[in-house]
Amino acid sequence: MWCLGFTGCLAILQRCKWCTNCPEGACISSNSSCTKENDCRINQREIFVAGNCSEISCEASDCAKCTASGKCMWTRQFKRTGETRRILSVSPAYDWTCFSHSLRNVSPMPVESCPPEPCPRPCHTLTSCAECLSSNGSDGGWQQCVWSLALQQCMSPSFLPLRCAAGMCGRLLKGQRASCNLSCASYQQCSHCIRHSHCGWCATHGHNGIGRCIQGGLNGTQDGTYTGLQGQSHCNP
Ligand SMILES: *[C@@H]1O[C@H](CO)[C@@H](O)[C@H](O)[C@H]1NC(C)=O
Ligand SMILES: *[C@@H]1O[C@H](CO)[C@@H](O)[C@H](O)[C@H]1NC(C)=O
Ligand SMILES: *[C@@H]1O[C@H](CO)[C@@H](O)[C@H](O)[C@H]1NC(C)=O
Numbered sequence: 086m087w088c089l090g091f092t093g094c095l096a097i098l099q100r101c102k103w104c105t106n107c108p109e110g111a112c113i114s115s116n117s118s119c120t121k122e123n124d125c126r127i128n129q130r131e132i133f134v135a136g137n138c139s140e141i142s143c144e145a146s147d148c149a150k151c152t153a154s155g156k157c158m159w160t161r162q163f164k165r166t167g168e169t170r171r172i173l174s175v176s177p178a179y180d181w182t183c184f185s186h187s188l189r190n191v192s193p194m195p196v197e198s199c200p201p202e203p204c205p206r207p208c209h210t211l212t213s214c215a216e217c218l219s220s221n222g223s224d225g226g227w228q229q230c231v232w233s234l235a236l237q238q239c240m241s242p243s244f245l246p247l248r249c250a251a252g253m254c255g256r257l258l259k260g261q262r263a264s265c266n267l268s269c270a271s272y273q274q275c276s277h278c279i280r281h282s283h284c285g286w287c288a289t290h291g292h293n294g295i296g297r298c299i300q301g302g303l304n305g306t307q308d309g310t311y312t313g314l315q316g317q318s319h320c321n322p
């Protein structure tokens with residue numbers, strides 16, 4: 086009876102066994118019958134040692150850990166739908182997950198995975214907004230990265246609750262349909278503003294760091310309301 090509290094195959098202990106092959110596995114007493122205790126009208130396999138649990142082979146939260154053993158692949162084409170069930174998508178569609186490399190051999194269609202592809206670059210290593218938004222993600226399984234306008238940094242959605250809780254990330258851009266080319270007025274800091282060649286910073290006289298980001302060139306704004314935009318080449322700290 087005391088096997089019933091355990092929910093994963095790795096919880097196998099001497100007096101228990103794991104029944105596998107059904108959509109959900111079960112940990113039962115080694116004396117009991119899988120068919121009796123966990124019937125799903127499919128022939129089940131009994132596992133008595135943790136080393137034979139399938140989950141031991143490919144469980145990882147990132148690509149580097151996943152591929153380290155040489156037996157697993159990091160992919161978006163498979164999804165776990167039960168203890169032993171996998172579904173396959175024609176093209177990469179699911180969150181990144183680690184699976185046994187042997188699934189490639191039973192797949193009826195081509196599988197994109199790492200390896201043979203290199204691991205995707207983690208969001209925090211992408212330094213431009215365009216690279217960040219075109220990324221397919223990877224960290225923590227997510228399929229995208231997020232660009233923070235205020236920090237001018239690319240990050241994994243996993244970090245948003247932690248890093249952006251107090252609003253210090255400003256506006257966030259995400260998804261491949263988002264555009265990095267924002268109106269100049271979205272930039273609230275001089276240094277962010279002048280990174281964009283079509284924008285210039287109008288400093289409010291005498292107030293370091295206060296001003297507006299406006300579309301225009303060295304000669305002024307397009308509509309002529311401002312002339313001599315400052316800070317095209319440098320910003321005061
Ligand atoms: C399981 O089997 C062993 C011997 O094979 C026996 O001593 C034990 O009482 C059995 N336990 C249960 C729960 O039937
Ligand atoms: C573990 O699995 C291998 C291969 O399926 C099998 O030969 C072996 O008997 C299993 N070990 C135990 C203790 O069940
Ligand atoms: C994202 O995934 C798509 C579909 O697999 C692929 O065509 C594209 O090149 C990937 N983008 C990057 C930046 O790897």
Ligand SMILES: *[C@@H]1O[C@H](CO)[C@@H](O)[C@H](O)[C@H]1NC(C)=O
Nearest residue numbers: 265266267268269282283300
């Ligand atoms: C971004 O938008 C501005 C104004 O809408 C335009 O002048 C500029 O050429 C655009 N830049 C790119 C790289 O598309």
Ligand SMILES: *[C@@H]1O[C@H](CO)[C@@H](O)[C@H](O)[C@H]1NC(C)=O
Nearest residue numbers: 301302303304305306307313
């Ligand atoms: C700025 O003005 C000068 C002189 O009026 C002109 O020669 C130059 O081409 C202008 N530059 C731009 C980018 O409009």
